[in-house]
Amino acid sequence: MQKRSIIHMLDPMQNNSPFDVNMAMDAGFDVLVPYSNVKLDKVYGLTQDAIFSRGPSGVKRTGIFIGGRDLGLAIDMLDTCKQAMVPPFEVSVLADPSGAFTTAAALVACVEKELKEKHGKELKDCNAVVFGGTGPVGVATGVIASLAGASTALIDHLSIDTALDMAKEYNRRFGCSLKGTYASSEADKARLVSNADIIFCTARAGIQVLSADVLNEAKRLKVAGDVNAVPPLGIEGIKLKDMGAPLIHAVNAPGAVGVGALAVGNVKYQLQHELLKSMLETDKPLYLDFRDAFNKARELL
Amino acid sequence: MEKPFILHMLTTAKNLSPFDVNMAMDAGWVSAVPYINVEPSEVQGLVQDAIFSRSQKNLKRTAIFIGGRDTKQAMDMLRAAKHAMVPPFEVSVFADPSGAFTTAAGMVAAVERELTTKFNTTLTGKNILALGGTGPVGQAAAVIAAQAGAHVRIIGRQLERAQNIADMCSNEFGDGKITITAGADADKAEYIKTADVVFATGAAGIELLSAELVASAPQLKVAADVNAVPPSGIAGVDAFHDGTPIQGSNSGAVGIGALAIGNIKYQAQNRLLKKMISTDKPVYLHFEHAFEVARDYVKSNA
Numbered sequence: 001m002q003k004r005s006i007i008h009m010l011d012p013m014q015n016n017s018p019f020d021v022n023m024a025m026d027a028g029f030d031v032l033v034p035y036s037n038v039k040l041d042k043v044y045g046l047t048q049d050a051i052f053s054r055g056p057s058g059v060k061r062t063g064i065f066i067g068g069r070d071l072g073l074a075i076d077m078l079d080t081c082k083q084a085m086v087p088p089f090e091v092s093v094l095a096d097p098s099g100a101f102t103t104a105a106a107l108v109a110c111v112e113k114e115l116k117e118k119h120g121k122e123l124k125d126c127n128a129v130v131f132g133g134t135g136p137v138g139v140a141t142g143v144i145a146s147l148a149g150a151s152t153a154l155i156d157h158l159s160i161d162t163a164l165d166m167a168k169e170y171n172r173r174f175g176c177s178l179k180g181t182y183a184s185s186e187a188d189k190a191r192l193v194s195n196a197d198i199i200f201c202t203a204r205a206g207i208q209v210l211s212a213d214v215l216n217e218a219k220r221l222k223v224a225g226d227v228n229a230v231p232p233l234g235i236e237g238i239k240l241k242d243m244g245a246p247l248i249h250a251v252n253a254p255g256a257v258g259v260g261a262l263a264v265g266n267v268k269y270q271l272q273h274e275l276l277k278s279m280l281e282t283d284k285p286l287y288l289d290f291r292d293a294f295n296k297a298r299e300l301l
Numbered sequence: 302m303e304k305p306f307i308l309h310m311l312t313t314a315k316n317l318s319p320f321d322v323n324m325a326m327d328a329g330w331v332s333a334v335p336y337i338n339v340e341p342s343e344v345q346g347l348v349q350d351a352i353f354s355r356s357q358k359n360l361k362r363t364a365i366f367i368g369g370r371d372t373k374q375a376m377d378m379l380r381a382a383k384h385a386m387v388p389p390f391e392v393s394v395f396a397d398p399s400g401a402f403t404t405a406a407g408m409v410a411a412v413e414r415e416l417t418t419k420f421n422t423t424l425t426g427k428n429i430l431a432l433g434g435t436g437p438v439g440q441a442a443a444v445i446a447a448q449a450g451a452h453v454r455i456i457g458r459q460l461e462r463a464q465n466i467a468d469m470c471s472n473e474f475g476d477g478k479i480t481i482t483a484g485a486d487a488d489k490a491e492y493i494k495t496a497d498v499v500f501a502t503g504a505a506g507i508e509l510l511s512a513e514l515v516a517s518a519p520q521l522k523v524a525a526d527v528n529a530v531p532p533s534g535i536a537g538v539d540a541f542h543d544g545t546p547i548q549g550s551n552s553g554a555v556g557i558g559a560l561a562i563g564n565i566k567y568q569a570q571n572r573l574l575k576k577m578i579s580t581d582k583p584v585y586l587h588f589e590h591a592f593e594v595a596r597d598y599v600k601s602n603a
Contacts, residue, residue, distance in 0.1 A: 015336040018309050018351035025305050025332055
């Protein structure tokens with residue numbers, strides 16, 4: 001009889017996210033085991049414990065998921081897992097802290113698609129700004145966009161230091177070239193919007209970041225994407241299901257379009273499902289992070 | 302392929318109760334996933350995470366269980382969970398902290414059965430003493446019995462604490478529609494003179510009602526004890542009693558022991574866990590629902 005498939009869900013926080021639990025089960029894992037409060041220095045041992053008890057055929061029915069809230073830590077945990085493998089005792093690993101990798105990958109891929117279809121442009125031709133850019137989804141969005149060639153700035157709503165620190169840390173980590181800035185007033189937002197080709201809005205749920213007045217200042221805006229699904233939405237005028245609908249309040253940026261949170265959410269959902277499923281279907285172990293998520297999102301679209 | 306049944310099990314404690322985990326799996330849940338040390342303030346976030354990653358169809362195969370130790374906290378968490386739903390993204394929730402709701406339901410249903418079969422009467426208007434009644438099982442039993450029309454007095458070692466808990470039971474759990482009174486353990490010789498029913502829900506191994514007090518009770522009809530560890534909470538009632546006459550009772554009272562109560566508790570918890578699987582509309586389950594299914598079980602076995 002074929003062994004049951006097992007996913008070991010490692011989380012540096014006290015609990016896994018029920019969202020990820022549902023996703024893992026629905027992707028076809030038979031058994032799900034949570035590991036909470038996992039420190040980085042425990043990852044090596046846990047990984048080796050997981051690979052040595054099932055034999056070479058059993059490891060193909062075994063996966064590791066890394067959650068948490070902290071992107072850098074999740075990547076460190078993924079790298080540690082990888083180092084701990086002893087081929088052929090090797091299992092697939094997916095990191096998706098706070099769902100940020102899949103959400104950011106879906107957001108950037110949706111925006112990229114509209115950029116090509118509606119404006120014939122590539123990310124590398126564009127200036128991008130990320131509002132809510134210092135949270136998990138914002139940073140991942142910035143890193144993906146920057147690595148794809150967009151000139152990208154992370155925007156904090158309060159502190160330029162936070163934004164600069166984040167940009168520096170992630171540039172060092174992933175070799176991207178993020179800038180950092182802040183926007184605490186409507187005037188700050190207007191200034192940043194006026195020069196942007198792309199706006200990513202990844203701020204907290206239930207907060208309107210960009211009003212019609214601010215969008216009025218956009219001169220060269222091509223695509224704006226929002227991940228906030230809880231009213232009021234992040235960008236005024238973008239509806240939840242919009243995928244390339246005209247951005248009605250950006251009157252001075254002809255042809256600008258919007259991507260809404262449910263459009264992004266649909267892609268994110270498919271993406272996370274596909275990545276989890278690929279861990280069960282693959283013949284060779286996979287180590288999946290935001291880069292793989294972005295590639296897969298591009299494929300899906 | 303049908304998606305698996307997932308039960309997200311939340312507890313404020315450091316671990317789930319293995320009792321509840323077994324019960325969940327045996328009721329048909331395929332995956333029982335623990336969330337530990339959960340603060341009531343985290344319930345909304347956890348619930349919303351759980352409801353937004355499955356389609357409406359598959360949300361019918363998803364539910365939340367709330368454990369922990371504290372009855373009020375569990376009821377607050379149940380309310381917070383209900384409040385966090387975003388219809389049609391909504392799942393069933395069942396609170397049973399320390400198994401207290403289903404245990405209490407089992408005890409009251411067994412007492413009710415004995416009142417009916419042996420004394421041809423009901424809970425309505427009966428005087429009930431809930432000895433050691435300040436804990437989770439005592440609280441829930443007091444509320445269930447009071448809602449069924451009994452006059453319940455929670456007895457504790459300290460009157461002030463018993464009074465606070467009685468007030469909480471009346472107001473929080475009974476919505477102010479019932480009045481549960483309080484009494485001090487030192488005065489139980491007085492209260493036993495008018496008691497029709499005694500619940501013993503104190504800590505294991507402590508005798509709450511002596512043989513002398515049992516003998517002194519002129520209208521005692523049923524005495525129920527959840528304690529399975531000797532010495533029993535009520536002198537003359539052992540774990541195996543199930544409507545058995547209590548030796549030394551001058552009023553012909555019968556005893557109900559821990560195993561009889563435990564059997565009904567098991568059935569009630571099993572039925573509520575299954576109800577979350579079979580229901581078409583989300584349900585929010587607590588002690589009242591536990592009592593309903595416990596009564597159904599008792600009736601179907603009459």
